[in-house]
Amino acid sequence: MGTYLKVRDFSFSYPKRDEKSGYTIHLNSLDMDPGSVLAVTGVSGCGKSTLLEGLALLRENSSFGQYYIDDKNVLSEKSEKKRLIRSALMGYMPQSGGLIPYLNIKENLKFQIDISNISKKKLNLDTEDTSVLLKRSLELFDDFGLGDVLSQYPHELSIGQRQRAVFFKSICHNPKILFIDEPTSSLDPQNGDKLISVMLEVCSKYSMCVLMVTHDLLLVRKHSLSVLDYESVDAQSGMFVYRGTV
Template structure:
């Protein structure tokens, strides 16, 4: 469903430079994979590159596929074809930002429907209301982001990120502002929806216990400060997170 090879970028110059790289990653339909590492190791930078927002310096393959679609986006990415990439990103990718990223001038329900409206897709409103009920936010539909707690914004952002049923969901610390109960509810709903809707999920998280309990494949940052680089490689399930 998603195959990425030889992805890297160097930020800064000289002694201030830092390289973030991902030699290889493959994601199947419905699979949830986690990205882990200490603060500043490049997780968000990696997510931006994978989300077609940040142009990498190097990339040999970025293949996105489904039953009806197969395309290697590497040539488009390296040539910085932003208009084409924006269309592909809007239709096929979902984003869940750590701070929610909700538009302040839209109500909760309008925010949730936005990806469908942007892509000219008829929203499955009964399904979306069901998800909102599961996350205990169905009573917030007419409120605006400034009226919500940070945790409520995160739950709204999750529903919005999958409203258009994307091929790939990129979630940056989706449970960071949630209490343990709502964290478990959202996480297990994410796992369930990934399988049901065949959505591949790449999850950035510091919640190593949650990752281990659900036996997720994990890519961890291997830091080498002497070389000023961070390389994300897959680790064994029984490895501990440093």
């Protein structure tokens, strides 16, 4: 398999405040093959989450020179089709939230799968049997000790259970690209390590491209992750640079 996600010359500028210059983040180049994982690292407030949201097509004012998914030019598409691409091909695990509070966990999974399949149909992409996807998701919950939470609501779960449930919801529709924002920020080191191990195992099994924002360099080194690291350019800008493993 060749490069699945290709990005060139990404930038995002924050609005100016109090007549001061805005701040801009840059990413010159990004190429990801199926199954590859990149950790996005850098100091707090440098724009890691903004970068993730921009690449996930969640920041409308993001600028791209090129954006290709599976050799298809995403920039040539209108906003509605970009939304469908995001729903059909991408998964997103936010730093907090991510579960619909009035649905139990099984209902959360089914809703995500149904919405994604509708988008795939509108894009004329191959769809998957929703019952098969749901069955696979339920089996993953069982495999990782969460089978007994499926009938529970998000507020009834522990923090660790909730984080794992959000992760499995973000992949239940079988996305090709997964964006993860600070998954261990609310967990102790032991549970954080468990969660990262689960994520890497599952994403590798299903050959997803994974971009994960994290501040935990110990876990990055332990799991030998390649890094997209922030460096300051000047007072008004910074950029993210590929470093390989650290």
